[in-house]
Amino acid sequence: MTAGTTNITHPTTGVSRAPLAGPALESLVGKSRPCEALVTDWCALSDTLQRVTVRWPRDHEFYTSDGRYSPLLFTESLRQALALLTHSAHDVPLTHRTGWERFDSRVDPDALAITADPALETVTLLISHLSVKRRRLGSVHLASSIEALRGGRHIGAAELRYSAHPPAVYNRLRGTYAQAAQAFARALPLTPPVPAARAGRRHERDVVLSPTASDREWLLRVDVDHPVLFDHPHDHIPGMVLLEAAVQAAHACAERPVVAVAFETEFHRYVEFDRRCLITAEPAAPDGAGRARVRIGASQEGRPVFSALVTTAPLPG
Structure with a gap:
């Protein structure tokens, strides 16, 4: 469809x-x-x-x-x-x-x-x-x-x-991470955001990417006090946070304002609060309509945890 x-x-x-x-x-x-x-x-x-x-x-x-x-x-x-x-x-x-x-x-x-x-x-x-x-x-x-x-x-x-x-x-699957309150309490200290405009956001509080030495790599920025993304404790970082990171990474790769119009996403592993999560982006071939696509990856300790192919279109208007 x-x-x-x-x-x-x-x-x-x-x-x-x-x-x-x-x-x-x-x-x-x-x-x-x-x-x-x-x-x-x-x-x-x-x-x-x-x-x-x-x-x-x-x-x-x-x-x-x-x-x-x-x-x-x-x-x-x-x-x-x-x-x-x-x-x-x-x-x-x-x-x-x-x-x-x-x-x-x-x-x-x-x-x-x-x-x-x-x-x-x-x-x-x-x-x-x-x-x-x-x-x-x-x-x-x-x-x-x-x-x-x-x-x-x-x-x-x-x-x-x-x-x-x-x-x-x-x-049994989650082991020592099974209890949400304990896993939530292990979250790493909050890291600085990339500029909000680069992530397609108006406010720094909504940015989920932190800069690294590469302009195509970021650390996942996890603000456990964010009222929407974390309105209650979780035992792992929610998929909606990872999808938001994919959208913001696609914005950061674009030359002009864009909107994400399609996702092809796989959740490979649970993403833990107590380990750094690296977000990467690389250009992919355009889709059949000529729209830009970006391949987003997320990894912890070198193991892939999440991947997404994000299709974007110029922001209407």
């Missing part, structure tokens, strides 16, 4: 759910601050297809700037939607720990403009579950495809592979 401008209609029958709100919602979508919960409701259209509604705020401290939404607001929206459905539609207990393995997405940059139309604050996510495999010890491996609509217009799409592990399995 490719993001475009076609108006698409879909079935609206299904089992309606009451609008979601309150602490239960925040737990289901993996946020602790109420203002960060984007999901408003969901319903099942079939056994394998659900519709999730999210609200995009016109003014957000991290995901809006200069009259535009960050493309990662789309990613955060589907992250929350999948977290909700993992527990609500697939009956995976809240005690399971979820992690992404593969994430590919496309978004229409023109659809990221903030408007005065209240109807366009609502985004509909149509989520098809391609595979749900339950393992003997309780782990669940899932694959999903997402289509996003705003005002009836197709604005983006994504495919994900992810897993959810029960405490016994997760604790």
Whole structure:
């Protein structure tokens, strides 16, 4: 699926759910601050297809700037939607720990403009579950495809592979890092940011890259006090932080302001708080539409932990 401008209609029958709100919602979508919960409701259209509604705020401290939404607001929206459905539609207990393995997405940059139309604050996510495999010890491996609509217009799409592990399995996987509060407390001291403008940001507090001697290499800058990226303790650095680093690295490589319009991403290992994480960038061949692409890598102690092929387009306007 490719993001475009076609108006698409879909079935609206299904089992309606009451609008979601309150602490239960925040737990289901993996946020602790109420203002960060984007999901408003969901319903099942079939056994394998659900519709999730999210609200995009016109003014957000991290995901809006200069009259535009960050493309990662789309990613955060589907992250929350999948977290909700993992527990609500697939009956995976809240005690399971979820992690992404593969994430590919496309978004229409023109659809990221903030408007005065209240109807366009609502985004509909149509989520098809391609595979749900339950393992003997309780782990669940899932694959999903997402289509996003705003005002009836197709604005983006994504495919994900992810897993959810029960405490016994997760604790064995993570060893001494399994407890979030202890792992969070091991975070290295905060390093200085690259200039905000170079990272495509307005404020230094939102920069997740620190300079090195190379203009194509950075240290991951981890501010555990950031209210959006770390609104609660984690046992490892979240994937949204790594995706933000990939976006900022792509900005730093561009000769003019750009917007990230596509990701092809793999999460190879858990990224730990107590080790330095090196972010690298190198140009890649343009995509079929001639848009620039940058290959981003992340490593800890010489081992790859994350990789992404980021496609960018000139910033509209």
